[in-house]
Ligand code: AMP
C-alpha cells in the first residue's frame with residue numbers, strides 16, 4: 001500500500017471521508033498527538049485499528065466528535081459537572097468518560113461499560129470530523145508501545161505502507177495525549193493526566209479525584225491503557241531524578257562504548273555540555289516540555305544507543321502528565337499483572 005501525506009484541503013478531506021466510509025483508517029492531526037482514525041460504528045474498522053497498531057485488545061479507544069455533534073446520539077447519562085467541564089475546556093485536550101449506551105461498536109470500549117469521548121480543538125481535526133459527521137475512534141497514531149507521534153512524519157515512520165492517507169496538519173502544539181477524566185461517579189476522576197490539570201478541573205467543579213488502580217483487589221481496571229509500557233523509544237532508556245547520578249551513568253555508558261544522549265530540562269543542560277554526550281533540551285516551561293517530549297524521544301532513538309533522561313524539577317500541573325509519559329517511556333516493562 002502506498003502511504004500518502006496530504007495537506008488538509010477540501011479534496012484530501014473528501015478522500016479521507018471515502019476511506020473512512022469504506023472501513024479504512026486515516027491518520028489525522030489533533031492538538032495533542034496524531035490519531036489513527038476509523039468509523040466508531042464499524043466493527044471492521046475498529047478491529048483494523050487494533051491490528052495496524054498492534055494494540056492490546058483490552059486497551060479501549062476514544063471517540064472523537066466535532067464541536068456541534070449531538071452527544072445524545074452516543075451517551076445518555078450526563079452529570080452537571082460534565083457539562084461544566086465541557087463548557088470550560090472543550091474543544092480541547094480533555095476526554096470525558098461516560099456510561100456506555102452501546103451505540104458504537106462494542107470493540108471500541110473493549111468490554112468496559114463506559115465510552116470515552118473527546119472534542120479536539122485542532123482546526124484540521126474539526127474539519128475532518130465535520131466532513132465525516134460521525135464519531136471517529138482515534139488512538140495515537142504510533143505502533144503500540146512506541147513513542148506517540150506529534151508530526152505527520154512521525155506517523156509515516158511507523159505506518160508507511162500500512163495505511164493509505166495521513167492528513168498533515170503541522171506539528172502538534174500540545175504534545176502529550178488528552179487528560180482522561182471519568183464522569184460516571186459523583187465527582188470527576190482523572191484516569192490519565194494531561195494538559196488539562198487536576199487544579200484546572202477543581203477550579204471549575206470543586207472536587208476532582210485521581211484514579212490509582214488497586215491491582216491487588218482484582219477489580220476491573222478502569223482505564224487499562226494506563227498500565228502498559230508506552231511511549232518508548234527504540235534504545236536503552238534510563239531515568240534519573242538526580243543530575244549527578246545521571247552524569248556518572250552517562251560517563252559509564254560512554255566508557256562502555258555506547259552512543260549516549262541526555263534528555264533534560266533547559267536548566268540542567270549546562271551540566272552535560274563538554275561531556276561528550278548529545279544533549280536533548282526539553283525547554284524551560286511545563287507546556288514547552290510537553291510539546292517537545294515525543295519529538296525528542298523519537299530523535300533519541302535515531303542518534304544514540306543509551307538515552308539518559310533526567311526528571312525536571314517541577315512535578316505539579318502539566319508536569320504530572322509529562323512525568324507520567326517520561327516514566328512509562330523509560331519503564332522496563334508493563335506493570336506485571338497486566339502482562340498477557
Ligand atoms: P490513546 O488514544 O492511545 O491515547 O489511548 C486512549 C487512552 O484512553 C487509554 O489510556 C485508554 O485506557 C483510555 N480510555 C479509552 N476509553 C476508555 C474508557 N471507556 N474508560 C476509561 N479509559 C478509557
Ligand code: MG
Pocket residue numbers: 139140148
Ligand atoms: Mg497511545
